Amino acid sequence: MRRVVITGIGFCSPIGNTLQEVKSNFEQMKSGIRYMHEWDDVNGLDSRIAGVVDKDDFSEIPRNYRRTMDRVSMMAALSLQEAITQSGLNKEQISNLRTGLSFGSAMGGLETLFSYAENVAGNDGFGRQNATAFLKFMSHTVAANLAVMFGIIGRNIPTSSACTASSQAIGAGYESIKYGMSDIMLVGGSEGLHYVEAGIFDSMAATAIGKNDTPQEASRPFDKDRNGLVVSEGAGALVLEEYEHAKRRGAIILGEIAGYATGCDGNHITLPSERGMEDVMRNALCDANIDPTMIGYINAHATATPKGDIYESIATNRVFGNKTPISSIKGYTGHMFGGGGAFETIMSLFMMQNSLLVANKNLDNLDEQCADLDYLRSHRESNVEYVMNNNFAFGGINTSIILKKF
Amino acid sequence: MQSDTAKRVQEIIVEQFEKKPEDVTVDKSLLDDLELDSLDIFDLICALEDEYGFHFEREMESSINTVGDIITQIEVYLSQK
Numbered sequence: 001m002r003r004v005v006i007t008g009i010g011f012c013s014p015i016g017n018t019l020q021e022v023k024s025n026f027e028q029m030k031s032g033i034r035y036m037h038e039w040d041d042v043n044g045l046d047s048r049i050a051g052v053v054d055k056d057d058f059s060e061i062p063r064n065y066r067r068t069m070d071r072v073s074m075m076a077a078l079s080l081q082e083a084i085t086q087s088g089l090n091k092e093q094i095s096n097l098r099t100g101l102s103f104g105s106a107m108g109g110l111e112t113l114f115s116y117a118e119n120v121a122g123n124d125g126f127g128r129q130n131a132t133a134f135l136k137f138m139s140h141t142v143a144a145n146l147a148v149m150f151g152i153i154g155r156n157i158p159t160s161s162a163c164t165a166s167s168q169a170i171g172a173g174y175e176s177i178k179y180g181m182s183d184i185m186l187v188g189g190s191e192g193l194h195y196v197e198a199g200i201f202d203s204m205a206a207t208a209i210g211k212n213d214t215p216q217e218a219s220r221p222f223d224k225d226r227n228g229l230v231v232s233e234g235a236g237a238l239v240l241e242e243y244e245h246a247k248r249r250g251a252i253i254l255g256e257i258a259g260y261a262t263g264c265d266g267n268h269i270t271l272p273s274e275r276g277m278e279d280v281m282r283n284a285l286c287d288a289n290i291d292p293t294m295i296g297y298i299n300a301h302a303t304a305t306p307k308g309d310i311y312e313s314i315a316t317n318r319v320f321g322n323k324t325p326i327s328s329i330k331g332y333t334g335h336m337f338g339g340g341g342a343f344e345t346i347m348s349l350f351m352m353q354n355s356l357l358v359a360n361k362n363l364d365n366l367d368e369q370c371a372d373l374d375y376l377r378s379h380r381e382s383n384v385e386y387v388m389n390n391n392f393a394f395g396g397i398n399t400s401i402i403l404k405k406f
Numbered sequence: 407m408q409s410d411t412a413k414r415v416q417e418i419i420v421e422q423f424e425k426k427p428e429d430v431t432v433d434k435s436l437l438d439d440l441e442l443d444s445l446d447i448f449d450l451i452c453a454l455e456d457e458y459g460f461h462f463e464r465e466m467e468s469s470i471n472t473v474g475d476i477i478t479q480i481e482v483y484l485s486q487k
Contacts, residue, residue, distance in 0.1 A: 063424045067445070128455050131448030 004177045005406065007251045008089075008239035009346045010082025012075040013339075014051030014232050015332050019350060026358050026379070031332045033215040033230050039195045047198045047207035049215040051232025051334030065149040068135035070109025071233075073145040075339070076190035079237035080146055087239040088251060089184065095151035099184040102157040102172040103146055103237075104165030105338035109137035110194040142190050142338075154182055160338075163301070164262070165189045166236060167341025167391040167399040171260040173240045174401075183245045188342040190235035197231040197337070204270070206305050207231070219335075220362035221302035221328035222309050222370050229303040232334030236342030255349045258386060258404040259288025265396025272308055276398050277315035281390065284400035285319075288386070292320050295402070296384025297357050299348045301392045302328030303335050310369045312392065317371035327376040331361030341391040345401055348389045352405050355383045411484065412477045418453050419473065432474035440473075450476075458483065 014032025015025040058074040140158035166189020173185030211218035220226040261283035265276035
């Protein structure tokens with residue numbers, strides 16, 4: 001069976017754009033969530049906080065690529081460039097029929113879409129709209145723009161499944177290599193920030209409210225005082241490569257994707273299903289051909305919504321019992337939506353490489369309705385061989401990724 | 407001596423497409439010399455329509471080859487205004 005390894009990573013996140021910055025924020029237990037003065041003129045928002053990427057100058061991306069990119073694609077482009085640089089792959093290896101790409105986002109280019117809609121609805125109509133606007137906001141804008149920028153001629157699989165957009169992209173890349181369609185897959189996802197995301201989740205009573213003055217305390221997975229998620233932005237990119245291919249060229253291997261599964265609840269459009277979550281974790285373990293006891297850490301999806309965290313904890317307990325350490329890093333980042341699955345997979349890899357499991361932030365008092373699990377209350381040194389990263393999306397779409405130390 | 411229109415068109419092209427001012431002269435072909443493509447031309451027309459408040463007809467667009475062609479079209483429009 002063909003094995004799939006990771007030979008490059010890159011990201012933009014609310015807690016930093018380098019591993020050093022991220023590590024420092026974890027050590028200080030500091031989140032990247034802040035009050036959004038930019039939204040002061042928006043009426044009716046309850047949640048006015050967000051996780052923001054500290055990056056506004058994207059001029060390092062050549063103009064002929066940047067012209068059709070919204071911020072969502074530019075963050076993805078810089079992340080992927082970083083991952084490719086780390087992998088040491090050259091242009092011929094990237095622009096190759098055996099190299100593909102799979103990238104996703106939940107919303108496409110939301111910032112451009114809203115500005116376009118406002119202009120069209122205003123006096124201008126369609127008379128003076130830029131020809132490039134659609135290319136910036138279309139649902140597959142990230143995958144399309146990256147393919148042009150990096151000269152992808154192999155398979156291109158855009159994903160758009162909200163919170164699992166980038167974990168499904170990783171899965172699509174993993175399966176493409178495992179089953180022989182590609183030797184290299186560039187995978188990941190991205191999400192830009194817009195107040196409409198806060199508004200949408202406000203209207204579903206799913207945002208953290210009452211925390212506008214204390215943003216550091218807002219995102220609190222598994223805590224009894226949590227009341228919703230905090231919207232955020234960011235991107236994550238990974239270079240996946242067939243093991244023998246990576247070994248032949250002397251690549252530095254960062255870790256292995258040992259298993260993956262995706263499944264669907266087929267039940268409710270927003271409410272998660274314990275059974276669906278449990279199934280996807282068990283199927284990933286089956287794909288990796290390992291026993292649950294071999295997983296040394298679980299990176300939970302846990303967005304800090306009242307019901308989601310409870311259901312996830314129950315499903316996790318059914319598969320693992322209460323001995324496996326678990327945390328959600330959304331207390332630091334907020335919910336990066338289409339960028340979250342990839343960034344959380346990269347962070348799981350980081351924890352495994354550094355034998356340091358990151359604690360849940362703001363887990364002061366465990367919700368009694370959450371199942372009995374080994375919730376990380378403080379950072380823990382632990383040499384783990386396998387980690388699992390779970391993500392769950394509206395529509396009951398579930399993913400589970402298992403990484404192995406290399 | 408450059409007209410005001412010529413100066414402004416040059417500025418818009420330099421700013422929008424990140425070109426060097428010395429490269430944007432009246433004789434330069436938009437496609438071959440400045441390496442713009444059809445998407446760039448559409449966005450340039452959009453910027454010029456915003457600047458001068460008129461509408462480029464599609465048949466006018468097809469007759470634009472050089473920086474000088476754009477300036478000429480705008481000056482004709484301004485003289486008839």
